[in-house]
Amino acid sequence: MPLYDYKCDGCSLRFEVDHPMSAEPVQVCPECGAQKVRKLLTTGGISVRTKSFGQSSSPPPMPSCATGGCGGGMCGM
Numbered sequence: 001m002p003l004y005d006y007k008c009d010g011c012s013l014r015f016e017v018d019h020p021m022s023a024e025p026v027q028v029c030p031e032c033g034a035q036k037v038r039k040l041l042t043t044g045g046i047s048v049r050t051k052s053f054g055q056s057s058s059p060p061p062m063p064s065c066a067t068g069g070c071g072g073g074m075c076g077m
């Protein structure tokens with residue numbers, strides 16, 4: 001389900017709401033009740049909390065000369 005970011009101009013509260021795309025957007029602030037809620041742009045419903053998997057950021061293992069991975073002294077070691 002997409003996650004939407006909202007910000008209240010009344011009390012500066014920022015909050016996230018899960019609701020289907022077909023649902024009405026939130027217009028009333030849950031904190032102060034003001035109808036000054038703005039919908040913020042999100043990156044396609046992908047929350048920043050899902051960016052913690054981090055596995056793809058590690059470099060690939062380098063071939064080692066000891067195992068002949070460099071092709072026979074090509075790396076100069």
Ligand SMILES: [Zn+2]
Pocket residue numbers: 008009010011012013029030031032033034
């Ligand atoms: Zn508010």
